[in-house]
Amino acid sequence: MTQHSLELLSPAGNPAALKAAIEAGADAVYCGFADRTNARNYPGLNFDVDEMIESVAYAHSKGAKVLVAINTFPPAGEMKSWKDAIDNAAMAGADAVILADIGVLDYAANKHPNLRRHLSVQASAANPLSINYYRDQFGVKRVVLPRILSVDEVAHVAKETGMEIEVFGYGSVGPMSEGRCFLSSYMTGLSPTSEGACAPASHVTYKEDGDFVLSCLGDVVLNRVAKGEGAAYPTPCKARYVACGKAGYIFEDPIALNALDILSELKKAGVTALKIEGRQRSKAYVAEVVSAFRKALDAVETGETRSTDDLSELSEGGRQTFGAYKKGWR
Amino acid sequence: MKPSNMPTPLVRGAMTVAPPFVLARAIDALLRKMERAHPRLFKNLARLKPYVIHVEPSDLPHRFALKFGGDEKAYVRLLDPRDETPGDACIKGDIDVLLNLLQGRIDGDALFFTRGLVIAGDTAAVVALRNTLDREEIDLFADVTSMFGPLQKPAERALTVLGRAREAARHRAAEFIDSLREERASDPAAPAWANERDALKAEIKTLQTRLAKLEVREKLAKGASQDPAHS
Structure with a gap:
């Protein structure tokens, strides 16, 4: 080598x-x-x-x-x-x-x-x-x-x-503080640090909504992505949240x-x-x-x-x- | 990773015009061939939870149902257009994207980021399928041509030549149509508004290109204001 x-x-x-x-x-x-x-x-x-x-x-x-x-x-x-x-x-x-x-x-x-x-x-x-x-x-x-x-x-x-x-x-x-993030456990009921998956595939769904795609973790809609817009992994840290009336990536951009x-x-x-x-x-x-x-x-x-x-x-x-x-x- | 020799436009053309019963027979034969060529893949698929995934090539008039898992042999079925029974999940994309994905030649996540691939329904089913396929070295073109037995090499050459000839013919047809348009535009007998219409079309196209560039610049400027690193 x-x-x-x-x-x-x-x-x-x-x-x-x-x-x-x-x-x-x-x-x-x-x-x-x-x-x-x-x-x-x-x-x-x-x-x-x-x-x-x-x-x-x-x-x-x-x-x-x-x-x-x-x-x-x-x-x-x-x-x-x-x-x-x-x-x-x-x-x-x-x-x-x-x-x-x-x-x-x-x-x-x-x-x-x-x-x-x-x-x-x-x-x-x-x-x-x-x-x-x-x-x-x-x-x-x-x-x-x-x-x-x-x-x-x-x-x-x-x-x-x-x-x-x-x-x-x-x-x-x-x-984030890796290994100490439990955001997804509130949406899935599973611990990301013990189960080995932050957004377990079994809890992720995508739905078409006209020209948009909704990504959901458990019952929570994480994002609504328009046509031509770059999509992100369906994790809570990369979700788009509404704060002060404006939707945006609060924790982490895709x-x-x-x-x-x-x-x-x-x-x-x-x-x-x-x-x-x-x-x-x-x-x-x-x-x-x-x-x-x-x-x-x-x-x-x-x-x-x-x-x-x-x-x-x-x-x-x-x-x-x-x-x-x-x-x-x- | 070896580049694919698959003449995808030819495959797309053949799948578009083939009558359903011929396509169904061809799929059965290919599946049997793949089962012999990739026994580990079929073993791994059988080990998964039972799922039915609908595969919908966006540029073909057909839909397919892929059933795997639950200790049963995986199979692909051509869906009747009237069949509205939902699968556990659905994958949509152009046929060349889907074929490349099947062969592990492109990254599914990258396609997802750009929406070149759209999935719906139970994501666990799609993830399990993708991960199981990615374990294999699949060369679909080789699998198809190996069905010709000792004539595999001539068949590979013939299909490659046919694919190139089809593309060349398509190219020539497009050129011919363009030349007809130009001829008509310069024809004094053509309607008076035809030239104006074509000029406006060209102008709209230019404006659309400029708008797209401005949007990219705006996006980059926004990105730079949040992250001076790079985008």
């Missing part, structure tokens, strides 16, 4: 997407088991144990790593699925597990001390004190930073913790985070790995986004100046932003 100073980490919702990611130039792939132990628990998605074993072997044969996300929070008395997931990831030969819950971290640290532990963004650890706690207590080697920090703040965290830093390069803007044009700044800030979001997206998405980032990262390494690929067609709402990295929003 060619060594890159910034590791390119791709999502994979199934073994075909994992292959597409590696073919497109990913250094590592993250994925999850087909149950509620990971934050993308959708029907037909994810890996069973046999698929995980085969996929890890395939990735290793191509010089790529596999990180297994086990990043939801077990409810009281229901630890078995999470313990099984850790044991199965270790048995499959995964290169690391991505964890959020301190009980799960403790189990992994004690039962499989040689299995690398990364701290999931779902732990919402965004300052050196918090991150160092996870490092010292559970031997965490890498932290995935929440998408609320500017490039300068990322540099500060990297300097103060001395940890491997992973940040999001492409995906949702995600300006827009995608895209750090393609600031990769050298992130590298200078001490970032180790660049994560692309989207395990629920198709292998076509994975191939296109990974390929764009591979080219841009290679250009950063060689100091070449080149224009980056346009990913706007794949972006939520058809628009893109640097998000908190350049904190320019209201």
Whole structure:
């Protein structure tokens, strides 16, 4: 494998997407088991144990790593699925597990001390004190930073913790306290942090209303999108609310985070790995986004100046932003 | 990912003119072929909860019902135009979009963002189908042409040539119609208002283009005022 100073980490919702990611130039792939132990628990998605074993072997044969996300929070008395997931990831030969819950971290640290532990963004650890706690207590080697920090703040965290830093390069803007958002549970009755889906497909409906489309979560209409208008995922944070008589996106616009044009700044800030979001997206998405980032990262390494690929067609709402990295929003 | 060789306009044309009973037979044959070529796909579809999804290509006169799950073999049925029984969910889009989606060559979410794909009803059914299809490497053109057995390669070449010839013919027909219009416009016997009408049509088109550009600029300006990063 060619060594890159910034590791390119791709999502994979199934073994075909994992292959597409590696073919497109990913250094590592993250994925999850087909149950509620990971934050993308959708029907037909994810890996069973046999698929995980085969996929890890395939990735290793191509010089790529596999990180297994086990990043939801077990409810009281229901630890078995999470313990099984850790044991199965270790048995499959995964290169690391991505964890959020301190009980799960403790189990992994004690039962499989040689299995690398990364701290999931779902732990919402965004300052050196918090991150160092996870490092010292559970031997965490890498932290995935929440998408609320500017490039300068990322540099500060990297300097103060001395940890491997992973940040999001492409995906949702995600300006909430990840792993602590319960907005959707008021509409679905299900906990997004324990069930592994913020807007479970079983609770989402779309209805045509003339030239408009209504998106609903449970009984709540989240949005009414006109023809030609960019649509958003049906999550409460991206719903259009009426406030002071005016409908608008109060929490989060339908827009995608895209750090393609600031990769050298992130590298200078001490970032180790660049994560692309989207395990629920198709292998076509994975191939296109990974390929764009591979080219841009290679250009950063060689100091070449080149224009980056346009990913706007794949972006939520058809628009893109640097998000908190350049904190320019209201 | 390999580019698709599927001559979609030819497929669209054939599906438009084919009598329903011929189309139904062709679908049955293709399904049997796909079952042999992708046994894992059919196994995974059978494992899902039972659903019926209506597929409505917006540029074809036909609708289809896809039934899968509940430990039964998946099948596709041509819907009778009078059949108004609703499915659990409905997917609408152009036939080339739907075929590319079936083969995992385009991203369903991106299509959803731009409304190139419209879904209604039980989203869990659509998500389960999409995720199950995305696990497979499906090349529909290869599946269709492999039905010709040892003549697969000649069949692939013939269909590709036929597809190109059809597109070329369509192009030539469009050019011919344009030339007729131009001829009529310059014909002194044409009604006096024809030239004015065509000029107005051209002006409206120019104004529509300018308006669209201004709307984009306005949207960009609004986006920039909220987020100076980029849009």
